[in-house]
Amino acid sequence: MIQKIDLRSDTVTRPTPAMLEAMFAAPVGDDVYGEDPTVNALEEKTAAMFGMEAGLFCPSGTMTNQIAIKVHTAPLTEIICDVTSHIHQYEGGGIAFNSAASTALVHGERGKMTPQQVEAHIRPLDNIHFPETRLVALENTCNKGGGAYYTVEEIAAISGVCKRHNLALHLDGARVFNALAASGDSAQDYGLYFDSISICLSKGLGAPVGSVLLGSKAFIKRARRIRKVLGGGWRQAGYLAAACIHALDHHVERLQEDHKKAKELEQALLESNYVESVLPVETNIVIFKLNDTYTDAAFVAALARENILAASFGPQMVRFVTHLDVTDEMQQHLLQVLQALNKHEVPA
Ligand SMILES: *Cc1c(COP(=O)(O)O)cnc(C)c1O
Numbered sequence: 001m002i003q004k005i006d007l008r009s010d011t012v013t014r015p016t017p018a019m020l021e022a023m024f025a026a027p028v029g030d031d032v033y034g035e036d037p038t039v040n041a042l043e044e045k046t047a048a049m050f051g052m053e054a055g056l057f058c059p060s061g062t063m064t065n066q067i068a069i070k071v072h073t074a075p076l077t078e079i080i081c082d083v084t085s086h087i088h089q090y091e092g093g094g095i096a097f098n099s100a101a102s103t104a105l106v107h108g109e110r111g112k113m114t115p116q117q118v119e120a121h122i123r124p125l126d127n128i129h130f131p132e133t134r135l136v137a138l139e140n141t142c143n144k145g146g147g148a149y150y151t152v153e154e155i156a157a158i159s160g161v162c163k164r165h166n167l168a169l170h171l172d173g174a175r176v177f178n179a180l181a182a183s184g185d186s187a188q189d190y191g192l193y194f195d196s197i198s199i200c201l202s203k204g205l206g207a208p209v210g211s212v213l214l215g216s217k218a219f220i221k222r223a224r225r226i227r228k229v230l231g232g233g234w235r236q237a238g239y240l241a242a243a244c245i246h247a248l249d250h251h252v253e254r255l256q257e258d259h260k261k262a263k264e265l266e267q268a269l270l271e272s273n274y275v276e277s278v279l280p281v282e283t284n285i286v287i288f289k290l291n292d293t294y295t296d297a298a299f300v301a302a303l304a305r306e307n308i309l310a311a312s313f314g315p316q317m318v319r320f321v322t323h324l325d326v327t328d329e330m331q332q333h334l335l336q337v338l339q340a341l342n343k344h345e346v347p348a
Contacts, residue, residue: 005330006309010175010258010284010323013206019246026242030235031057032228038238042245046199046212049248051191054220056213057241058232061086061174064198064213066094067226069135071219072168072196075100077134080121082108084144086172087137098230102131110279111142112150115157122165136162139172140179146279146287147262149179152189159193169193174200174211178283181255195219204255204284205247206324209240251324258284258322261331265320268338274299276316286320287313293343306337 006012015023029035043055058064065087069079079095081088083105087095095101104121106113123130136158141149162169171194173179180187190197196215201207213223227233259282266281266288274293278286290299296312303310313319326334 004307007320008309008311010204010321013323013325015208019243022246023239023242026238028236028238031237032233036238039241042241047214049187050214051188052214053217056220056223058211061200061211062091064211065172066098067223068170068196070099070226071222072135073099073101078102078104078131079135080104081137082106082111082113084111085139110148111145115161119161135168137170141175141283147283147285149182151183152185155193168195171197173197178204182283201244201247205251207243207247210244261322262286268335273342284322290316
């Protein structure tokens with residue numbers, strides 16, 4: 001019997017034995033005092049990778065995004081982001097709660113905004129009717145956009161708009177390593193364009209916990225104060241940082257395998273007779289729409305009977321996410337099940 005295949009998210013991975021060993025061996029100290037050598041090493045490593053001055057290790061990507069938004073904005077200011085973005089859809093209304101700021105929502109293409117769309121959402125200056133635009137936030141890859149990614153050229157063009165209008169630019173890079181793997185862009189170049197970057201090690205890279213917020217020294221100093229207020233000042237967090245360092249050293253190159261598996265799933269879905277459409281697969285996310293053969297609930301239930309977990313993603317919509325705990329053997333089983341779910345006409 002095949003093990004459970006969990007495609008609900010790339011957050012479901014378990015630490016590998018080698019990762020656990022690295023965690024056990026980590027030198028640690030009290031991070032609130034700035035004395036955890038492994039946390040400091042992770043912050044320095046990721047900042048250097050992305051061409052940024054400093055980093056701040058946090059428990060979640062929601063926390064890194066919310067801290068960044070808090071530092072960049074003030075009450076009565078506004079953030080431009082795509083309507084599907086995680087910061088708007090999936091952070092519990094945190095922008096209003098933590099920052100008392102509003103959002104100007106762009107209807108982009110699969111989560112991606114154009115420079116023209118960003119510019120069109122900037123509020124006129126010196127008109128008291130409007131909030132003051134302060135920040136633009138991109139997501140790369142775009143989760144709800146089916147894992148679509150921005151290239152560094154596209155990012156540079158949006159950064160140009162921000163610089164002309166004196167706006168900060170933040171990246172929700174929960175899956176930025178998938179974007180880099182697919183585009184072939186250099187992480188170093190990101191430092192030229194973003195004022196802050198949130199990266200997650202607990203998604204495709206397979207660490208159990210952890211995100212890092214990157215920015216200038218002054219930005220991170222302020223961010224550290226906000227993290228403390230949110231209850232995110234942690235102590236011997238180096239055991240977790242060690243997992244993140246291990247993930248960066250061992251689990252980045254293999255992301256191509258996840259992308260290849262996602263492409264194979266896309267192909268199987270396109271060849272089936274129960275799928276209406278599939279969002280073009282660019283990375284490790286496969287979002288598809290069922291025709292009336294199955295409801296999303298019935299389809300997810302049929303998969304569950306084959307020991308496959310998938311996420312219902314809205315009416316008739318289902319999401320698969322590939323990750324490092326999906327083995328080649330599991331992939332073969334998945335492809336067989338997707339084929340077996342085809343409805344065949346029974347001759348009269
Ligand atoms: C998962 C995710 C986050 C952060 O989520 P946490 O569960 O809080 O770590 C942020 N942005 C996007 C696009 C995500 O997919």
